[in-house]
Amino acid sequence: MAAILKDIEAQALELSPKVRGSLIHRLILSLEGPAEEAPAEIAKAWDTEIARRIADLEAGRSQCIPADEVFAEIDAIIRNTMSEVPLRARGPERVY
Incomplete structure (x- = not known):
């Protein structure tokens, strides 16, 4: 099973970002089930x-909370969460 997942991941990473996004969306929808x-x-x-x-x-x-405050808080949460994830699991470095 792990080998199959690695093959699928390798093939998915060869797709364009737009196609990968579409694939991700479809996979997430498949988890949610019917409305x-x-x-x-x-x-x-x-x-x-x-x-x-x-x-x-x-x-x-x-x-009301101003949007810039909300987004700053979300950015801080993402940065803190990403700092706890091992580098190997993060994939390519991203700027948040």
């Missing part, structure tokens, strides 16, 4: 959630 709700039910659930969030903001139960 349990119909699209109309999902849209209705999102409408309800959006209305709840707006009501929470207007009532002062929650607050």
Whole structure:
């Protein structure tokens, strides 16, 4: 099994970034399985959630956080997580 996975990985790495992204997307979707709700039910659930969030903001139960602060926090989390991953497991060095 490990040899097969290595072969698949080697072949996948030969694909263009765009095709690899498409493959990754399809593989992730295959893990999720079929949607349990119909699209109309999902849209209705999102409408309800959006209305709840707006009501929470207007009532002062929650607050907005500027996007640049959110992205800075995400970047810090990624950097901290990546520093804990052994170099061999990281693959090519990336700048975050």
